[in-house]
Amino acid sequence: MAFASITRELECSICMDIYTDPVNLACGHNFCRVCIDRVLDTQRRLGFFSCPECRTQYTTRPALQRNITLRNIVGNFVPTQPDQKTGVFCTYCVDSSEPAVKFCLHCEASLCDKHLKVHKTSAEHVLTDPTASIEERKCSIHMELLRYFCTEDSACICASCCLIGEHKGHHLESLFKASEKKKIKLRNALQKLMIKKEEVEGRVQNLHESRRRLEEQTAGKKERVSALFGDLRRHLEDLEQRVLSMMSRVAEHFSLAALHMIQQMEIKKEELSTKMGHIEELCNMTDPLTVLQNSGDLCDTDCENKDNREINDQKSELDMAGNFNKVHARGQSRGIFTQDPEDILLDVNTAGNNLHISDDRKTATWSSNQNRPETSQRFLYDPQVLSIQSFLSGRHYWDAVVGGSQWWGIGVCYSSLDRRGEESWIGYNKKSWGLESKRSQCSVIHNSTKLQLPTGITSGKVRIYLDYEAGQISFYDLCDPIRHLYTFSATFTEPLHAALAVGIYGCIKISGHDCET
Template identity: 55%
Template sequence: MASANLRQEVDCSICLNIYTDPVTLRCGHNFCRVCIDCVLDTQEGSGVYTCPECRAECQDRPVLEKNRKLCNIAEHVRSIPQEETGIFCNYCVHSPVPAFKTCLKCEASLCDIHCKTHKKSAEHVLVDPTTSLKKRKCSVHKKILEYYCTEDAACICVYCSAGEHRSHRVEMLGEASEKKKEKLRNVLQKLTTKREETQKRVQSLQKRRRDNQEKAAGVTETVTALFRDIRRQLEDLEKRVLSEISSQELSVSLSVSDLIQQLEIKKDELSRKMSHIEELCNMSDPVTVLQEPDTGDLCDTEDRERHDDQVHGVGDLDVGLISGKLHTLSDIITGINVWVYVQEATDILLKVNTAGNYIHISGDRKTASRSHINQNRSETPERFQYNQVISTRRFSSGRHYWEMDVSKSVSWRVGMCYPSIDRRGDQSLIGYNNKSWCLDRNDNVYSVIHDSEVTQLPDNIPYDRMRICLDYEAGQMSFYSLCDPIRHLHTFTATFTEPLHAALCVWRGCIKISVENQEL
């Protein structure tokens, strides 16, 4: 019976089932959270909220506090098998049979067999088996709760509907329950949709986190490789510079040692002569002194000049040569820049409408070749007079780079220019105006050119593949030779006032824009 009594205390007075997520009002009564929420929703706008059981009123919507103890008890009761609830069929008197339903009209618990008779009459309201029949009856009239007052959100009996609820809108319990279930199903559908949307956002964020982790791992690997290469270059440079210093030091030391040896011999010779002269000076015989050959001026000017020339000829450490070798350090440091963070080369296509008539553009618009045949393109204000062409894409912000294969040409010019560059006359040549910057090769002479100012570069660097890097906001345009290791050639610094196009000029052979990526 203890189980039966416990079962009576865990039924919600609204849905008449075991509590689901029970919450407590200020008055102390407990309800399923969904049930009381729906009741309170119906009371919105009435200016007052009332408890469905005691009618306790409050002006503000009650705060629903979860009853954790009751929640645990309800879960425990829900897990008890039906035959253990202690509710048995009232008509099976000879042998107890677990109740299948409870008839509120008859106030009897029924097994499956006896339920069949009660189901035939609509007056017999069947519910889940319960011994708490008082909750199924009106607390005032002790009659079965058959109706639901929508205005007061309360279950009422027939006498209530004719009494205090006479002017209220009432519904049959089954009808009201179905409406509420429909509302709950709609709420459930909305919650399900929101949960799915939330799950999609979670999955999207998880993917973003994974992508970010992969990107970070890639950048970490690139930066690690960069610094590993820098350390190798610095170690190689250190070895070369230290070797040069040691070589110069040894050469100077050998020269100085040789000169010291010569001077030691000279010093011994002078010491002997000095001793002989001292002997002559100490002689008392004038004849012997006078018959001795004249020694002459042992410290004449010619001997001193020869000695000075020898000293100066020894030289010193060639700091200039050492500094020249250290210039590579500047190239290494300059090569450490933001381009490591540029993941992919920018796709460059050549704009045929700008190409001169003696330059051929391939079908994929990535190769420019010197042509000895006039292409007879229509004359437009965009077209260059000389063998030049610019890209379709223009850059007005951000960091970008593009690469090209120049191995099949010994005379070319690559760089970037403003769209307002002249298209005819010598002032239209890339590099020979203040609207373009370029790297130039003329046979084996390499230079960088801007505004007709030419700076010659070393000729001992492989120039088969080139890279041009642009940092528009920083005002930097850098040129690299993609040898092993990558060599920084030159960086132009300017304040860019217009968008920039990639530009190239071919006097012999061809240049191909490369789509391969090689990290700095």
């Protein structure tokens, strides 16, 4: 009973066998080194480490400490433990059945712990673990112990095999020497495998680190996106409340005005009823003198028409749909700009020779002759330039900062726009739509038809909005709040380019800061 209890205490909880090279974790539990290494290798692939016994968690692979005391106890205990698996007993213990702990290949005898201590220790007496079947270590042909290794055939052979057998004349080595050579090769292979294992562990560690950084970056970006959308929601909610409040105030104002008008019309209705009754009485009279004397100005209805016009004027002020449509349109003008502006780049191959194009392709400035070669794409006489990008679908917008000149023009055009002659100017043909400013007076132009706007640009910055499918080109003054200037409606048939025209000493910059004046 005590022996069985001690045996259980010396068993590894993983392999359920007696400890082999026992090591322990920081939590104090012991395991075979091979067993716990296998468990930790598996846990590393799963991304966590824990004790198999108590489940204590470790952030990194735990260090293994050799348990010298337990190793000595196991070493002293194993020789006295009966070999219950093999049932091999000592050859020399004839009076009792003592379990064998070693087998001598030279003597072909099993040895117990007692006889092992007095056995010869010369090199020829090779000791191995006890075995129940000695036949496994004998030559299947000559039934002699295998003592040599044939290097030519890589086979373990007996003495008869090398003297009279098929291995006669072959190069031979003792099993011990061949085993030592094989161990050297195995150690070299083990060293290479350890290096590869370390490389794999390093890669795994790098992947874990990359995964951790990715998770951290993703979490940070998620927080920023959530904060951005939270801010947008707050702005939208605030805008919604302001619009609803404005609509309520407008509705209340018009409701009171309508009530006042109803009261006026009720009074007017009573007056008309009284007048109609008087006229009916006169119409029913037979005395002509009375009719003529009492009719007065009852036949004059001009004043009634005047009153009707006043009522209609007041009624037009109550056009709630029209006022709310204005609010809706204003909301639309805000909503279209939630996306980022287009990254417009100017095409120097289209720029007239009186324009200097900046290195970043964002700014066009009036200058002296640039002496660029004349091509079919370049504006010959006009200080104009087109964008590299063209748009054949979708919604797009970009900003233009204007300054330095009393005249400038911006807009869009087809790539087939003429580069020479009078019809090459933006807006003065069927292939372009433009906004033009002369001495602070703004006009919109298409097909040479010019419409002057009531006010000019106050902010020095204009936004151009294109909705290709809807066939709309809109211009906005980027003051506070944004002011809608004009919207062209058309059916587009070709790709559209952004177009700029720069006056003397002027400059226009796409999505940039103000130009110096």
